[in-house]
Amino acid sequence: MLITDSLPESTERGDLRPIYIDRQSSMKALVYVGPGKKALENRPKPEIKAPTDAIVKITKTTICGTDLHILKGDVPTCKPGRILGHEGVGIVEKTGSAVTAFKAGDRVLISCVSACGKCVYCRKLMYSHCTTGGWILGNSIDGTQAEYVRIPHADSSLYPIPAGADEEALVMLSDILPTGFECGVLNGKVQPGNTVAIVGAGPIGLAALLTAQFYSPGKIIMIDLDDNRLEVAKRFGATATVNSTDGKALDAVMNLTEKRGVDTAIEAVGIPATFELCEKIIAPGGTIANIGVHGTKVDLHLENLWDRNITITTRLVDTVSTPMLLNILQSHKIDPKLLITHRFKLDKIMDAYETFGHAASTRALKVIIEA
Amino acid sequence: MLITDSLPESTERGDLRPIYIDRQSSMKALVYVGPGKKALENRPKPEIKAPTDAIVKITKTTICGTDLHILKGDVPTCKPGRILGHEGVGIVEKTGSAVTAFKAGDRVLISCVSACGKCVYCRKLMYSHCTTGGWILGNSIDGTQAEYVRIPHADSSLYPIPAGADEEALVMLSDILPTGFECGVLNGKVQPGNTVAIVGAGPIGLAALLTAQFYSPGKIIMIDLDDNRLEVAKRFGATATVNSTDGKALDAVMNLTEKRGVDTAIEAVGIPATFELCEKIIAPGGTIANIGVHGTKVDLHLENLWDRNITITTRLVDTVSTPMLLNILQSHKIDPKLLITHRFKLDKIMDAYETFGHAASTRALKVIIEA
């Protein structure tokens, strides 16, 4: 069985000779076939390779904006033939001999970042730069958009699912909630009473919006081009919204902040225009926290900013906040299920990509894939 | 008496009609006459204007790189006719009715930043952005390169000189030591055992080098184009120096850091090339602390940096560290007099500018002007 959305091109792949797979040990998986092409294929089930590995049977996964980037061919570390996906929950199937925190049958949350817990970066809690981990799932090793996945460094890359937790909500904790929180809210030093602007009301910007409220900022201004998403932002807690289509977002923000600008500007798009808007709206002493995945350089106007006492941060999510987010989820301070707009079965994942890839018309935020 | 280095142009100034000044109430002062022009003029002695003012008789002052920027016409807030200078020590001559911390006869250090102590920025210890102060001396009000100066917000902009302190060394505490320390070392989060690069071995870069050592970094790499200044840097404590003339500074830094890059990169020049070198040499998790006064935008390569967990900071010095620097000076941990290369009397200040303005040939770092 081979399902692709771009059959003709698939013959370009060297590894596409028919493979006769034992039904017992095969599984369905969404595979990156090459720029612009993906396929739902049959693949061998993953096996334990290192004593610290676990094999997890996926129950729910989702699609990330980064997956779309990969499909455009923008992520050189991800080679054709790779099973995509770095988010999900599931059930432990098998564990390596050195795994002590989990056993077969445990329900687990999968972190998008794998962490050995002992390299120089892990010891600084910078798991994103783990020398044998980091963001490797669905990137340099096979990912979670499949029936099974191999998780390296399982003890520090999986989390037990608390009894009674809602597993759909938990899928939001694999990546977008920690990303919005760590890269946007923590790096942006959101504080009680402060003024925050979030540029970009996509799933990541909305995740930043949800988690910024942990710190009770006085104002949260959401900026986007899409009125529908701004409407969602209002429901999620934005105190003001600005549609920047007219090129007057700077004025609007200044009017909302008594001409001071914002204490925290969170960039959640990844293009020069939105980053440079952040440079303009930031108040003296403020912080620009970049979340966006940028493909080109931006202009940094140091001729205006050198004496403004500002801070700019970048970060690949470390997922160090996952235990805290699990705690806070248990206390019902946020409802990440608000981010979920569509649900699909794994064998309809091609439709799920179609829906997620046309968010403007489908109004999709996050789509749940049930395996 | 009128001494100028560019007499013809001085007639352009509307306020240059001859003024008959009472000898008693007049003083000599170095005046910015207009782009490219300065003069040593006779000026009326300053008077108390607000109850929080003090008049200080200058005993020693100095010239800053920023004064050269003003003379090029690069600082629009500084208008022709302005007495330059924002550094110095002196003796209190007179105080306004609300000044309680100082009285006539007190020997004082003058901060380059004036702070009211009560506005929204002062209350965040961001004195640089004081709504009625900040860097105003020798900029929007008359400065210290004169026999007398009016100091607004005297109680929080002057510091008592400890008995027995060396006043020449203290002149370095008006601006360059707090600037190197706050904008470079504190913002750059220099820590014991860490690796630091300082790009630019001028007076400010050397001030950063001296004060970085308060935190015992493991390595301090000094980068400059001038071998003489690099030699000075070695004597000041740099553990390695790199002459970047050959365009291979990146390689050199990587070789010195086991290919990791540096934890802190301090930019102390103010041009795109040096800032962009900092972007290349910064290690994941590191901090680029900008001190340089930039006149144009720089390219920020977010396509490389978005996932590197770095921080970039800018800052106009707040001089919040002045009390600490006074303490540490008393304990002889640093010798800021090392920065002083030349000395002049006030009536030779035109020569002092000549010497300071041609540092490559004169090997000048800081010049002391005695009033």
Add this chain to the structure above:
Amino acid sequence: MLITDSLPESTERGDLRPIYIDRQSSMKALVYVGPGKKALENRPKPEIKAPTDAIVKITKTTICGTDLHILKGDVPTCKPGRILGHEGVGIVEKTGSAVTAFKAGDRVLISCVSACGKCVYCRKLMYSHCTTGGWILGNSIDGTQAEYVRIPHADSSLYPIPAGADEEALVMLSDILPTGFECGVLNGKVQPGNTVAIVGAGPIGLAALLTAQFYSPGKIIMIDLDDNRLEVAKRFGATATVNSTDGKALDAVMNLTEKRGVDTAIEAVGIPATFELCEKIIAPGGTIANIGVHGTKVDLHLENLWDRNITITTRLVDTVSTPMLLNILQSHKIDPKLLITHRFKLDKIMDAYETFGHAASTRALKVIIEA
């Protein structure tokens, strides 16, 4: 006119000879007459003494637990003859020549702490230890339970009242909200998802409870002896309450925290038993934040705690958070009026003390006195 609740003793005071006061320049004021005694007296209206002073006409004030301590004779810095009170809002009547931030007619919030903004402590934002200020109102100088009060260091000890603000709510910002927030919540490092216990559900403990929620802790356990106050705590956001009358509070807290103890324990009573309960319930790595005013030593069980990586903090409120609290009040994140249970006119302030002093039976939290 002399109203006292304990007339006989008043003759002990040396300064009680009859004073013939000009009606124009006299006012009513609540005076500490000596241990156990207070009186509503006629007093001369205060005058400007220093150029940084302001005279404020009180519109609303309140009574603090500390006032009861003074009346017991427990505060040696407060001498008989003192007008009590360190909280309130009012209208500026007159300002000294160096006051620039306020003018007659401005509506202002009075901080319980006076800060010069320029001494060594103010420059560290430790206003509580200002060398010419700190907590002096209604302590070493006359206070706010009167028709008028003199406020030293007015520019940095008063706050403009935002248009449309509720002045009753603002009275809570003079002392108890910043006290609960700074001494309890900030010092206690309350963080999203963490577990907090507050020992003592009086006004200060409840202020800590309200402001702890700025940081979205996962659990807030309120501990007290009074079921009524615990009931109030539940309405204010406590996730669990423990009545410690049965001596089993330790067990109860351990059961609520999976035997780990709490990340933050806030002591809001001021006696050995409650502090020592905090020592027992604190988790490894946690923080005990003391707010209580203690009259005797406590046992610190270092034989149990030396290896537990805990932190203990003490603090007299600095009121550095007042601008932030004003911001957050404007954004309606909290409703401090919930703390107000009773209202009195100034000439009934003796009744107000009676009500406030018998809180167990009257269920009083904060009482508003209208002048």
Add this chain to the structure above:
Amino acid sequence: MLITDSLPESTERGDLRPIYIDRQSSMKALVYVGPGKKALENRPKPEIKAPTDAIVKITKTTICGTDLHILKGDVPTCKPGRILGHEGVGIVEKTGSAVTAFKAGDRVLISCVSACGKCVYCRKLMYSHCTTGGWILGNSIDGTQAEYVRIPHADSSLYPIPAGADEEALVMLSDILPTGFECGVLNGKVQPGNTVAIVGAGPIGLAALLTAQFYSPGKIIMIDLDDNRLEVAKRFGATATVNSTDGKALDAVMNLTEKRGVDTAIEAVGIPATFELCEKIIAPGGTIANIGVHGTKVDLHLENLWDRNITITTRLVDTVSTPMLLNILQSHKIDPKLLITHRFKLDKIMDAYETFGHAASTRALKVIIEA
């Protein structure tokens, strides 16, 4: 072979029947026999028990004050029969299947704290409270005063020895340097220009003294009863010393600090008198950092301290600073060998204990045991 310093009592131990040990697989080890008793015994060489274990052949070890506490019977977690010692360097002999950072033949530094790197405490960098580690070596499992030792969680509990490093100096990094640094200097927030007092000039106090200088405090006052140790402290960098035998240490410290007290007070003894001295000498806003191992409660004078804005910390060393200390050792900022006063062979370890246990007369600080 059985060497004891208290033969008669050894018969009390149930496990002291003669064991016939194969010469190949036996080793010499210093064993805690029971309160007041220790012996150099033959013991079986340790074996790998978990895939994360390593066996290390000890080359150098040392004796800690804590070992003397154990011998007094003060550490209930350490049972008779235990091989003592939690410090040392050696050569990896064997590794478990999940150890990836080390292989046989590697020269390693042994941390006194074992850390799994993945439990809730390790993820907060609180290795001291690792749920399957912490301080277990020479306490709840056999330690390093032997020819071989089993190290659990080897990947995150051993450190590679840099080429050319002095192994004697490195033994100081197993425990006392990180202890002095983390519990004293880091917890005590030592800062440039600040004033520090260290109470207790034993090896730990001296380690705090050495590492406090990483932050360039303005003054370091060393307090002890022993003039010899104070003399050593002067050589190690103390700016003042106080012999507290006369009971006037408080006055002496106040005189050295212009009556303000110290910003940081480090307690390095572990008895009530020294902790209470810290309570008296701490300045408003200061920090008391406890390092001492306390056997009884102390009096905490909250009646004096409740409004002084102080912080008290306790900590069992986490050894999170070990990588940094290794870096800084390479840059020759400190010379920990200064702490080494005596050297012994392993078969003379009973003499080493004798020397170390009578430090007042032998002037011993740290003794090196060569295996």
